[in-house]
Amino acid sequence: MKELAMLAIDAAKARGAAYADVRLVETRVENLGTKNGKVGSYEASEDMGFGVRVIASGAWGFASSDDMSRESVEKTARAAVETALASSKVKEEELILAPESAHVAKWSTLCETDPFKVPLSQKLEHLFKVDEALRKVKGLTIAECSMGFVREKQLFASTEGSLIEQELVHSGAGMTATAVGGGDVQRRSFPSSEGHSASGGYEVIGRVKLLENAGRIAEEAVALLSADVCPSGKKDVILDGSQLCLQIHESIGHPSELDRVLGTEANYAGTSYLSLDKLGKLRLGSKYVTIVADSTLPGGLATVGFDDEGVPAQKWELVKDGLFVGYLTSRENARACGEQRSRGCMRADGWNRIPLVRMTNIGLAPGTWKLEDLIADTADGLLMETNKSWSIDQMRYNFQFSTEIAWEIKNGKKGRMLKNPNYQGISTEFWNSCDAVCDETHWWPWGIINCGKGQPGQIARMSHGSAPARFRGVNVGVAR
Amino acid sequence: MMEKARAESILRSALELSKSDEIEVCLGGGSYSLTRFANNTIHQNVSEKRNQLSVRSVFGKKSGKAVTNKLDPEGVLSAVRQSETAAAAQPEIPELLPMPGPQQYPVVDAFSPETASLPPGFRAEAVARAVRLCKKNGLQAAGYFSSGYGSLGGYGEVSPLAMANSRGLSAYHSGTEASFSITAMGEGSSGWGQETSWLVSNIDVEKVASVAVEKALLSSKPRQLEPGKYKVILEPAAVAELMAYMAWVGFGALQLQEGRSFMAGKVGQKVFGENISIYDDVYHDLLRGRPFDSEGMPRKRVTIAEKGVLKGPVYDRITASKDQKESTGHGLPVPNTSGPEASSVVLEGFQPVTPEELVKRTDRAILVTRFWYVNVVDPMKVVLTGMTRDGTFLVENGKIACGIRNFRFNQSVIELLSNVEAMSTPVRTGGCVVPGLLVRDFNFSSGTEF
Ligand SMILES: [Zn+2]
Numbered sequence: 001m002k003e004l005a006m007l008a009i010d011a012a013k014a015r016g017a018a019y020a021d022v023r024l025v026e027t028r029v030e031n032l033g034t035k036n037g038k039v040g041s042y043e044a045s046e047d048m049g050f051g052v053r054v055i056a057s058g059a060w061g062f063a064s065s066d067d068m069s070r071e072s073v074e075k076t077a078r079a080a081v082e083t084a085l086a087s088s089k090v091k092e093e094e095l096i097l098a099p100e101s102a103h104v105a106k107w108s109t110l111c112e113t114d115p116f117k118v119p120l121s122q123k124l125e126h127l128f129k130v131d132e133a134l135r136k137v138k139g140l141t142i143a144e145c146s147m148g149f150v151r152e153k154q155l156f157a158s159t160e161g162s163l164i165e166q167e168l169v170h171s172g173a174g175m176t177a178t179a180v181g182g183g184d185v186q187r188r189s190f191p192s193s194e195g196h197s198a199s200g201g202y203e204v205i206g207r208v209k210l211l212e213n214a215g216r217i218a219e220e221a222v223a224l225l226s227a228d229v230c231p232s233g234k235k236d237v238i239l240d241g242s243q244l245c246l247q248i249h250e251s252i253g254h255p256s257e258l259d260r261v262l263g264t265e266a267n268y269a270g271t272s273y274l275s276l277d278k279l280g281k282l283r284l285g286s287k288y289v290t291i292v293a294d295s296t297l298p299g300g301l302a303t304v305g306f307d308d309e310g311v312p313a314q315k316w317e318l319v320k321d322g323l324f325v326g327y328l329t330s331r332e333n334a335r336a337c338g339e340q341r342s343r344g345c346m347r348a349d350g351w352n353r354i355p356l357v358r359m360t361n362i363g364l365a366p367g368t369w370k371l372e373d374l375i376a377d378t379a380d381g382l383l384m385e386t387n388k389s390w391s392i393d394q395m396r397y398n399f400q401f402s403t404e405i406a407w408e409i410k411n412g413k414k415g416r417m418l419k420n421p422n423y424q425g426i427s428t429e430f431w432n433s434c435d436a437v438c439d440e441t442h443w444w445p446w447g448i449i450n451c452g453k454g455q456p457g458q459i460a461r462m463s464h465g466s467a468p469a470r471f472r473g474v475n476v477g478v479a480r
Numbered sequence: 481m482m483e484k485a486r487a488e489s490i491l492r493s494a495l496e497l498s499k500s501d502e503i504e505v506c507l508g509g510g511s512y513s514l515t516r517f518a519n520n521t522i523h524q525n526v527s528e529k530r531n532q533l534s535v536r537s538v539f540g541k542k543s544g545k546a547v548t549n550k551l552d553p554e555g556v557l558s559a560v561r562q563s564e565t566a567a568a569a570q571p572e573i574p575e576l577l578p579m580p581g582p583q584q585y586p587v588v589d590a591f592s593p594e595t596a597s598l599p600p601g602f603r604a605e606a607v608a609r610a611v612r613l614c615k616k617n618g619l620q621a622a623g624y625f626s627s628g629y630g631s632l633g634g635y636g637e638v639s640p641l642a643m644a645n646s647r648g649l650s651a652y653h654s655g656t657e658a659s660f661s662i663t664a665m666g667e668g669s670s671g672w673g674q675e676t677s678w679l680v681s682n683i684d685v686e687k688v689a690s691v692a693v694e695k696a697l698l699s700s701k702p703r704q705l706e707p708g709k710y711k712v713i714l715e716p717a718a719v720a721e722l723m724a725y726m727a728w729v730g731f732g733a734l735q736l737q738e739g740r741s742f743m744a745g746k747v748g749q750k751v752f753g754e755n756i757s758i759y760d761d762v763y764h765d766l767l768r769g770r771p772f773d774s775e776g777m778p779r780k781r782v783t784i785a786e787k788g789v790l791k792g793p794v795y796d797r798i799t800a801s802k803d804q805k806e807s808t809g810h811g812l813p814v815p816n817t818s819g820p821e822a823s824s825v826v827l828e829g830f831q832p833v834t835p836e837e838l839v840k841r842t843d844r845a846i847l848v849t850r851f852w853y854v855n856v857v858d859p860m861k862v863v864l865t866g867m868t869r870d871g872t873f874l875v876e877n878g879k880i881a882c883g884i885r886n887f888r889f890n891q892s893v894i895e896l897l898s899n900v901e902a903m904s905t906p907v908r909t910g911g912c913v914v915p916g917l918l919v920r921d922f923n924f925s926s927g928t929e930f
Binding site for chain 2: 035038039046048051059061064065076079084087092093119120121184262263264265267349352354389394395402458
């Protein structure tokens with residue numbers, strides 16, 4: 001493997017590349033799902049290939065292939081240089097990478113039980129138990145459970161002398177209960193609409209506690225069919241972590257990606273309201289809002305030793321006591337925001353994609369409240385749980401979210417269940433209306449496994465740690 | 481994707497290795513290149529080559545699957561054995577159908593050698609022309625030019641192009657695709673355009689870039705309007721986004737059988753306006769897609785709605801057998817939990833007019849270039865939300881009066897399709913073939929900061 005990597009680097013250099021890196025990636029995936037007592041889906045896959053990224057004539061080129069022969073490796077490296085030379089025909093300025101030391105290192109996810117060594121029958125047995133517990137509830141129409149495992153072995157080498165081997169393992173599970181009746185469809189998922197995934201082995205599955213929550217989730221799905229519809233108006237809203245994670249993702253995470261800010265995603269994902277002039281000046285949120293980016297978070301889906309440019313994992317603040325103070329950066333763009341070194345946010349979706357600035361684990365720092373005290377402190381509000389639908393404009397101002405369920409709060413008491421809850425707002429106004437965040441006993445690193453970005457498209461995974469938080473005077477019931 | 485002879489030899493070798501009752505093997509992949517630009521610079525320029533073999537083995541009613549991109553004899557053998565081990569370890573699926581036998585497929589001519597092997601220099605030159613046009617007008621260009629062959633999806637997902645099974649089924653298709661998209665950006669405004677075709681010479685880079693430039697210039701200093709119900713002109717890209725979501729939540733037979741589709745209880749009834757007909761037609765001249773589905777069944781042209789009356793959903797084999805019908809060739813890989821999918825939506829019905837005519841005959845309306853971040857609020861009423869983007873205008877007295885700030889909408893597509901007053905000529909966009917629409921009472925629910 002190392003030999004093939006060096007072959008690619010040498011071939012790129014020989015063709016005139018000023019910089020080259022190569023990533024060899026071997027991925028193994030297992031996904032299984034059950035539906036109403038039967039296997040709903042099953043797939044095990046293996047995939048291996050390599051990608052060569054080069055700078056030649058001050059511009060980028062990239063080529064990739066799954067043909068691992070020496071001939072193909074050399075041909076692909078040459079194609080990368082040829083592509084860079086084509087790129088150099090349309091450019092405004094020279095490309096300069098922020099300096100980074102050469103790293104020779106190995107890094108692996110902390111994994112107690114190799115999920116690929118656990119027999120399929122044991123995995124299915126667990127899911128069928130959960131399935132049965134869901135379907136015990138009268139009135140439930142569809143019970144769906146799932147499990148997924150990924151192992152990615154990567155080798156990164158560059159012309160600067162870095163040689164990094166990493167092995168990342170992710171495991172996850174989830175369930176969804178759907179009730180259909182009277183022309184209505186209602187659904188409850190657990191722990192979130194994507195289940196829960198984390199870095200780690202089969203031990204992650206036990207922590208998800210599907211069986212312990214199956215009865216409650218199914219009962220809530222059925223009860224939602226006859227629940228009242230969430231009213232419209234301005235309300236104080238407590239968002240559970242199962243919704244807040246996506247609120248962080250969409251309205252703070254994506255806008256703080258420096259490539260979006262600089263316009264390089266303008267044709268697809270869009271740009272950002274966090275323009276360079278806002279750094280250190282914009283009150284993004286209230287003093288209760290501190291947002292931390294952390295590529296070292298134990299169990300985080302974006303936790304790595306090094307990013308896909310060979311920059312070590314770091315931890316830093318994006319928002320400090322409400323003030324916007326940091327971006328997610330790469331070696332190419334770090335200088336644009338006045339920094340000398342990349343924050344190490346470049347990640348690629350497999351060997352056939354280039355690294356892009358991607359969110360690492362981005363969490364809301366815990367506050368001081370207990371959830372029961374926060375409910376008791378709320379006179380006229382809603383508690384919203386579990387994301388169902390999401391939408392936000394391309395600069396990340398105007399968002400609208402639906403959740404699966406809400407609970408009315410009247411004079412400090414959690415009351416009736418409400419269906420079809422949703423809320424809409426403008427990111428900065430919304431985060432400034434935050435007046436309470438629950439403490440670390442409520443904090444959980446919610447995993448996101450389907451974050452799309454780039455052309456061609458890439459999927460990334462990351463965790464958003466959060467505890468329930470309260471927002472004042474939110475527009476609810478906006479899509480009736 | 482590789483040539484037919486090599487694909488068939490790999491598939492045959494896999495079939496011969498099988499120890500199971502039934503085996504199905506699929507090959508997909510190809511080569512895909514994309515030149516991406518932003519800030520008037522090519523900032524990303526990538527290519528990939530890959531193939532993928534998927535093997536499904538069946539013992540009785542037990543099914544197991546393995547996928548690999550190692551296509552040498554060892555890789556093929558390992559995938560066959562893994563799929564057999566997986567099948568043996570699984571419980572029976574009582575509904576599992578025997579694999580289908582040989583099928584007849586229409587021939588679809590969708591392969592252009594020129595489009596398949598476009599060099600990076602060709603794409604860079606086209607991008608250079610588009611960038612020059614933007615610079616001349618004081619604008620920043622961002623977008624991409626892509627080309628390739630095979631079945632690599634937008635996120636790198638691979639669908640089958642060659643299939644065979646132990647009952648004698650054999651299918652092969654190969655196609656090419658090129659796509660150009662551009663966003664022209666000015667101070668506080670932007671415009672967008674895109675064209676996709678199986679044939680690169682069908683793509684008019686200058687025309688697409690001029691449309692984006694014109695929109696960016698026309699929408700500078702946008703006015704802010706109050707949200708509310710407006711008459712709208714939805715350009716085809718905006719219509720395609722809504723139709724694709726409607727198809728996803730409601731055109732499949734499984735959703736209908738489970739009572740989760742807007743079609744529930746309404747098949748045979750008039751639910752849209754008189755002049756609305758919807759088809760799923762992979763053979764449409766502008767689409768030219770693969771003539772079979774992931775079960776190897778021939779794709780049929782399906783009428784979803786005709787003159788406003790709902791005709792029915794698309795089927796795979798299992799949902800068809802439940803309704804005593806035939807598969808329409810819209811199945812996903814077996815087994816799956818989501819059911820058949822309509823993915824080649826065609827909308828027509830009115831005598832079409834030119835896009836300019838649509839504007840000319842309008843007193844007051846909002847013109848929408850495209851929507852962004854659309855998502856489902858209520859699947860049973862097909863209520864969707866999303867934002868306008870890259871060229872939103874006020875039309876007054878048959879002319880574009882000014883650009884306006886973007887809106888969020890919350891709108892039922894069923895209601896929308898009952899409020900259509902005119903259509904422009906259908907074009908290919910977003911995987912659909914749809915016209916621009918003039919629609920009354922479209923619900924914009926809030927505004928944004930730009
Ligand atoms: Zn995302």
